[in-house]
Amino acid sequence: MSVNDLTYNILKCAYTVHSELGPGLLESAYEHALAFELIEAGFEVETQKALPLIYKGSKLDCGYRIDLLVNRTVIIELKTVEKILDIHKAQLLSYMKLSNIKYGLLINFNVLSLKNGIERLILTPKNSA
Numbered sequence: 618m619s620v621n622d623l624t625y626n627i628l629k630c631a632y633t634v635h636s637e638l639g640p641g642l643l644e645s646a647y648e649h650a651l652a653f654e655l656i657e658a659g660f661e662v663e664t665q666k667a668l669p670l671i672y673k674g675s676k677l678d679c680g681y682r683i684d685l686l687v688n689r690t691v692i693i694e695l696k697t698v699e700k701i702l703d704i705h706k707a708q709l710l711s712y713m714k715l716s717n718i719k720y721g722l723l724i725n726f727n728v729l730s731l732k733n734g735i736e737r738l739i740l741t742p743k744n745s746a
Contacts, residue, residue, distance in 0.1 A: 620658050620690065620720055623660075623735060627687055628712045630654035631724050635731040647726045648684055651695070670716055683712055691720045697727040701736055713740045 618626075634650045649663065655662045668681040685693035694709040701723060709721045718740070725734030 618688075618730060623688060623691055626658060626660070627655065627722060628735065630658055631722075631726075631735075632731055635726055636693060638726075640697075640727045640729060642685075642697065642726070644695050644726070647697065647724075648695050650706060651693070651724075652685060655665065656685060662686070663689075668712060669736065670715060681712065681715070683716065686716075686718070690718065691722060691731070692716065692718050693722045696723065696725040696734075698725055699727065701725050701734065706736060706738065709736075709738055710740065710744055713738065 652662050652664050663686040665687050666683040670677045670679045684695045709723050713721050721738040723736040728734035
């Protein structure tokens with residue numbers, strides 16, 4: 618499956634969750650519901666995956682966690698905020714760099730229309746430095 622097909626299907630599941638639950642819940646509720654939908658759709662899903670920091674050759678457990686990792690290919694960072702900020706994008710990009718995963722989705726469920734809460738990020742040499 619291509620990355621475009623994978624992200625399309627992930628977003629399809631996210632729209633299902635948002636249609637069922639609407640905005641206003643805690644991030645953890647959307648995380649569990651989206652993981653359920655993705656697993657039901659046949660995807661491999663890891664939740665709250667530990668993400669160590671490699672600093673000067675040493676592995677440091679700093680408590681970073683990837684919300685959802687789908688098919689070991691796409692990181693999903695979930696938010697329930699009023700508005701996606703640049704710092705949220707920077708957080709996802711940092712997770713992508715640390716895990717060496719090229720594709721990420723930032724999904725904010727605290728919106729009336731989910732299309733206004735989605736950012737797709739691709740790690741390129743330009744933003745990986």
